[in-house]
Amino acid sequence: MKHARNNELTDRRSAAADAKVALLTAYRTAKTAAEPTQAARQAERISLVEAREARRAERERLKLEELTRHEALAAQEQAAIEAASAAEIEARHSAENARISRVVQDEAARKAERDRRYAARKARQA
Template identity: 65%
Template sequence: MRNIRNSELSDRRSTAADAKAALLRAYRAAKEAAEPTREAKQAERLAIAEAREARRAEREQLKLDEQNRIEAETAERDAADAAAAKAETDARELADKNRIARVLEDEAARKAERDRRYANRKARQG
């Protein structure tokens, strides 16, 4: 049923103000009651964020370690390849020098044989 009471403007205004004040008191009471749980939740969120950051830093460190390991392996492989190439070049140069030395020795032996034959021929003629 309707409230047929005749209320004045001032009554309505004071009722509205009382209602607003009651709502504000209820809000403040609820906020104070939730303060311990809010702090606990905030601390929990902070701990989760720190753990997340620690895991991220660990992942980055693992990536960095892996990258450094790969770079070290690549450097070792390149050094081994360079050493093998140098050894091959040195061996080829040594083989070339040996071949040249044999050619010179053979040439000298041929010349010596030719000179000996020439001297024998001259000795027989003379």
């Protein structure tokens, strides 16, 4: 059933304006009623963001510590490798020097034996 009364343009305009005012007042009352819960939600969001940032900072700190530990281990391994290499080179040099000194001693012993035989032969001939 349609409205029985005849709505004129001014009546429709005033009804629309009244509806707008009613919607605006309802919105304002809902907004003022929701302010405490909105503040609580905002505070909760802020605390969540702060907790998230704290966890991220902790993760970054742990990553940095792990990276530093790995770098220290790598440096220790490199130092151990270099020390082993230096020790091996030193062992090679000492072995080479020992071999050279044995060769020189053997040569001197051979010479001394040759000189002794020569002296003994000269002594027999004289």
